Amino acid sequence: MRHKPHLPYLLVLPALAFLAAILYPFLTGACWSFTSYRLSRGDPVFNWGENYVRLFTSGEGLHAVTITLTYAVTVVVIECVLGLGLAMLLNYGRYGNAFRLLNVLPLMLPPVVAAIMWKVMLTENWVVNWLIESTGNAKLAWLSGPDTALLSVMLIDVWIFTPFVVLLGQAGLRSVPQELREASSVDGAGPIRNFVSVTLPMLMPVLVVIIAFRGIDSLKMFDIIYTTTAGGPVDATTNLHVLAYLDGIRNLNFGMAMAALIVLWLLVYLMSHFLLKARRKDAVS
Numbered sequence: 001m002r003h004k005p006h007l008p009y010l011l012v013l014p015a016l017a018f019l020a021a022i023l024y025p026f027l028t029g030a031c032w033s034f035t036s037y038r039l040s041r042g043d044p045v046f047n048w049g050e051n052y053v054r055l056f057t058s059g060e061g062l063h064a065v066t067i068t069l070t071y072a073v074t075v076v077v078i079e080c081v082l083g084l085g086l087a088m089l090l091n092y093g094r095y096g097n098a099f100r101l102l103n104v105l106p107l108m109l110p111p112v113v114a115a116i117m118w119k120v121m122l123t124e125n126w127v128v129n130w131l132i133e134s135t136g137n138a139k140l141a142w143l144s145g146p147d148t149a150l151l152s153v154m155l156i157d158v159w160i161f162t163p164f165v166v167l168l169g170q171a172g173l174r175s176v177p178q179e180l181r182e183a184s185s186v187d188g189a190g191p192i193r194n195f196v197s198v199t200l201p202m203l204m205p206v207l208v209v210i211i212a213f214r215g216i217d218s219l220k221m222f223d224i225i226y227t228t229t230a231g232g233p234v235d236a237t238t239n240l241h242v243l244a245y246l247d248g249i250r251n252l253n254f255g256m257a258m259a260a261l262i263v264l265w266l267l268v269y270l271m272s273h274f275l276l277k278a279r280r281k282d283a284v285s
Helices: 007-011 013-032 050-057 059-092 096-108 111-121 127-134 149-174 178-186 191-219 223-228 240-250 254-284
Strands: none
Touching: 007 013, 013 254, 050 059, 050 254, 059 096, 059 149, 059 191, 059 240, 059 254, 096 149, 111 149, 111 223, 149 191, 149 223, 178 191, 191 254, 223 240, 240 254
16 A cells, blocks of 8 residues: 555544634734724724723723623633532432422523513512512612612523533532432541542542633623623623624724733633633642
8 A cells, every 4th residue: 555645634624614714714813913903994094002001900991801801700700609509408408309400501691681581570660670669678879870880780690600600510519429418427527528529539530620611701791791781880881892893893993892802812812821820730739
């Protein structure tokens, strides 16, 4: 049989083509972020990183970075704590099987549909405020109040994506050997000590995956925020993704929009890098 020396190189061509299809728009956008490119003004003009200076010196840009980080950290912490707690209840509780179907119902809805549903329910004179008023308390301006809009959007995110954490948490809990928990109980460890010393260390690989997936999604959240508040009221829910949309699509300022998206990409990259680094350290030790 004749040797074909070029065959291995031909086999990687599809992968290289796919990589080029990813890198070309990314690198184009990165170049635009260093220009004053507006669709209405013709060709891009290099501006020596002025977009990044404006992003980090203007109140609007710093506010968007703050909202992005606040949103991501808050929803990931709440979803991890609540999701793992519910996973333990479903795994070890008496009625776990009955609630597993109810748990996945929010995941069956597209986020935009769920956001519209909650937007209607959180309007001033609808069901949520009606329930609050029926208890004798004053109704709240959930999505229309500058002080409550961000919290309301985060609660919607928690409602939609906590079931995702529950599903992965249940899978992780089932991988923990029952013998280890029983041996810890025999040694006198209570439920809390058992969870901290045995269950949680065994769940760390699953927890890293959960934080990575939910952290990335939360940092670049757009659909829930834009569907419910469009970044308002004023700029109370304007994160980097929404800011990039407003700059690029509404104002046609592609240079500023791409600068915001590159900063967002850096945040996602750094979070993923440190999570993977922590996971490797844990695996080695």
